[in-house]
Structure formats: C-alpha cells, structure tokens
Amino acid sequence: MLKxxxxxxxxxxxxxxxASVQFGDVTPGRVVNTKEIAEEYxxxxxxxAKVLQSLSKNGLIESHNGPKGGYLLARSxxxxxxxxxxxxxxxxxxITDCSHEKEGEFxxxxxxxxxxxxxxxxxDSIYQLLNNMTLADMLxxxxxxxxxxxxxxxxx
Amino acid sequence: MLKxxxxxxxxxxxxxxxASVQFGDVTPGRVVNTKEIAEEYxxxxxxxAKVLQSLSKNGLIESHNGPKGGYLLARSxxxxxxxxxxxxxxxxxxITDCSHEKEGEFxxxxxxxxxxxxxxxxxDSIYQLLNNMTLADMLxxxxxxxxxxxxxxxxx
DNA sequence: ATGATCTCCGATCAATATGGTCGCACTAAA
DNA sequence: TTTAGTGCGACCATATTGATCGGAGATCAT
Numbered sequence: 001m002l003k004x005x006x007x008x009x010x011x012x013x014x015x016x017x018x019a020s021v022q023f024g025d026v027t028p029g030r031v032v033n034t035k036e037i038a039e040e041y042x043x044x045x046x047x048x049a050k051v052l053q054s055l056s057k058n059g060l061i062e063s064h065n066g067p068k069g070g071y072l073l074a075r076s077x078x079x080x081x082x083x084x085x086x087x088x089x090x091x092x093x094x095i096t097d098c099s100h101e102k103e104g105e106f107x108x109x110x111x112x113x114x115x116x117x118x119x120x121x122x123x124d125s126i127y128q129l130l131n132n133m134t135l136a137d138m139l140x141x142x143x144x145x146x147x148x149x150x151x152x153x154x155x156x
Numbered sequence: 157m158l159k160x161x162x163x164x165x166x167x168x169x170x171x172x173x174x175a176s177v178q179f180g181d182v183t184p185g186r187v188v189n190t191k192e193i194a195e196e197y198x199x200x201x202x203x204x205a206k207v208l209q210s211l212s213k214n215g216l217i218e219s220h221n222g223p224k225g226g227y228l229l230a231r232s233x234x235x236x237x238x239x240x241x242x243x244x245x246x247x248x249x250x251i252t253d254c255s256h257e258k259e260g261e262f263x264x265x266x267x268x269x270x271x272x273x274x275x276x277x278x279x280d281s282i283y284q285l286l287n288n289m290t291l292a293d294m295l296x297x298x299x300x301x302x303x304x305x306x307x308x309x310x311x312x
Numbered sequence: 313a314t315g316a317t318c319t320c321c322g323a324t325c326a327a328t329a330t331g332g333t334c335g336c337a338c339t340a341a342a
Numbered sequence: 343t344t345t346a347g348t349g350c351g352a353c354c355a356t357a358t359t360g361a362t363c364g365g366a367g368a369t370c371a372t
Contacts, residue, residue: 001246002158009252012271042264047332066340067346090157096165108198115168118294129281138274203361222369223317
C-alpha cells in the first residue's frame with residue numbers, strides 16, 4: 001500500500017529525537033544513546049540499534065563508542081532530507097521494479113510495456129517531494145509543501 | 157521501499173490496454189477479455205483475472221459475462237485517477253500505519269510520537285499527486301506534474 | 313436444450329520481505 | 343582492566359505478496 005517500513009518510522013523518530021536534544025534548550029550538544037531512545041518511544045532495543053547503524057553508515061549521524069558514547073547528527077538538520085533517511089533504511093526508493101533493472105533480470109512485460117514511462121514520472125515526483133522536505137521541517141512542525149498539477153488539461 | 161505491488165502494475169497495464177483498444181482507431185468500442193491481455197503482456201492469467209475483478213468491483217471497469225464477454229471502462233479515462241486504481245488493488249493508501257488506527261490496535265510509540273503529523277502531511281501530498289493524474293494522462297504519454305516546495309524557508 | 317466460453321469467487325500454497333532476536337567482537341572511558 | 347557502549351552478522355517468526363487451483367454461475371451459438 002505504498003507504505004514505509006517500521007524501521008523507517010523508527011529512524012525518523014530517532015533522528016527527530018536526536019535533533020531536538022542536540023539543538024534543544026535543555027542540554028544542547030548532548031550525545032544520545034540507543035537505550036534512551038528505545039525506552040522513550042518503546043522501540044525494541046536491538047532493532048533500533050540496527051536502524052541507527054544504517055543511518056551512521058550512510059553518514060546521517062555519527063557514532064561515538066565506549067561509555068558515554070552515543071549518536072549525534074553528522075550534519076545540520078536542514079541538510080538531512082526525508083528522502084535520504086528513507087533510502088538509508090530501505091535502499092533506493094523505487095515505486096516500481098523496472099526502474100533499476102540490473103542486468104540478468106528480465107521484465108516479462110517489457111516488450112509491450114505501456115506504463116513504464118508514466119510510472120517513472122510519478123516516481124520522480126515523489127522523490128522530489130521527499131527530497132524537498134528535511135528533518136528541520138519535521139522539527140518545526142508544519143512542512144509547507146504544495147502540489148501544482150497541470151495534468152487535467154495538458155493531454156493531447 | 158515505497159513500492160507498488162505487481163498486481164497494481166498489472167492493473168495499470170490492463171487499464172491502459174483496455175482504454176487504448178476502446179478509444180483506439182482500429183476497433184473502437186471493442187470488448188477485451190482477460191486472456192487477450194494476459195497473453196499480450198505475459199501476465200499469469202488467473203492473477204490478472206483477480207486483478208480485473210477487483211477493478212470491476214470498485215467500479216473502474218464493467219464486466220460482460222458469457223462468450224464474447226470481457227471488460228470495458230466504466231467511465232471516461234479522464235475520470236479514472238491513478239490513486240483510485242492503486243486503492244482498488246491495495247486498499248487505502250497509507251504511507252504509515254498510524255493513519256487509520258482502528259480501535260483495538262495501539263501504537264506503542266504514540267504517547268511521545270513526534271512524526272505523526274509530518275508523515276500525514278507527506279501522505280496527503282502523495283495522495284494529491286496520484287489523484288491529479290488520470291488514466292488519460294498515461295495514454296497521452298507525458299503526465300505534466302510539477303512540485304512546488306516552500307519547505308526550505310518556511311519553518312518557524 | 314446443450315455445450316462452449318466466459319466471468320466470478322474462494323481456498324490454498326510458495327516466495328519474499330519484514331520485524332524482531334541473539335551473540336560476540338571492538339572501542340573508549342573510568 | 344573492567345564496564346558500558348557501539349558495530350556487525352547470523353538467525354528466526356510472521357506477514358505480505360505472487361501465483362495456482364477448482365468450481366459455480368452467466369451468456370451466446372448451435
């Protein structure tokens with residue numbers, strides 16, 4: 001149903017939490033560890049750990065080992081896009097399979113496929129949407145995005 | 157990965173085919189049956205049958221029984237939105253679980269959840285996107301959709 | 313009427329993706 | 343050197359999806 005996975009949900013919550021701690025008024029700059037987030041939001045600890053590892057590996061957060069270790073944002077919340085977060089967890093976001101098509105796989109429908117081009121357009125639009133929204137927008141509250149469509153008249 | 161299912165792919169192909177036959181130059185108004193579509197696009201017959209049944213049940217196409225039977229669009233291609241097609245096959249399109257939340261299910265993260273509102277905004281944007289594109293746009297070729305975002309400055 | 317051809321519907325199975333768990337190696341602070 | 347933390351990979355359970363099968367009911371031609 002065009003759904004994002006729970007892992008991604010967790011990633012978003014965690015990032016939002018880390019960002020708000022890091023730039024908040026109470027303890028700015030504090031490092032936050034996995035356990036703290038897991039308990040705050042009732043997320044299974046080990047699963048969250050894996051999620052954070054993925055984010056770290058993708059350069060969204062940086063990890064500090066040892067006691068008093070934990071995570072903090074690797075860059076400004078304004079530079080972390082929702083698209084990047086989702087792709088860090090779920091891999092390249094493709095609305096349909098035929099968008100990457102590595103060699104070796106064949107699409108049985110390909111020869112007469114009539115929907116590839118339109119689907120790629122949709123995919124691109126969704127990507128733009130997610131790429132124009134950042135973690136900072138999620139902190140602030142209301143993301144301001146509008147859609148403008150000309151598709152109702154522009155067909156020949 | 158925010159992917160639509162193969163059934164939905166099949167539904168889109170089938171609808172595109174039905175529409176192009178129905179409004180094409182060769183045999184306008186012709187009824188087209190499941191087998192024809194399945195063979196043309198290499199889709200498993202029985203699976204496609206189920207997909208078409210769903211579309212029929214949702215009022216997108218109408219079925220005619222018996223020999224020489226088949227399907228045809230129940231309304232103009234311009235009135236069939238991509239969103240409607242997807243929802244016919246996959247159910248209500250929800251980017252995240254917490255958007256419907258029937259009673260009885262509880263979201264463990266709910267009490268401190270910080271991402272619900274932004275996610276619902278995103279979901280709504282995607283819905284608008286898919287709701288503004290119709291089957292007619294897929295026939296014509298290039299859907300004309302643009303995204304306009306103000307999220308980079310509009311945060312308080 | 314009767315058979316052939318179609319849609320319709322439900323049950324079922326296999327493959328894949330996802331959510332969640334476990335154990336251990338490594339690192340850094342006390 | 344002990345302890346609290348991350349890093350990492352293997353692992354299993356379950357849900358979703360893709361695909362299959364069998365039959366019931368409708369309609370048209372003969």
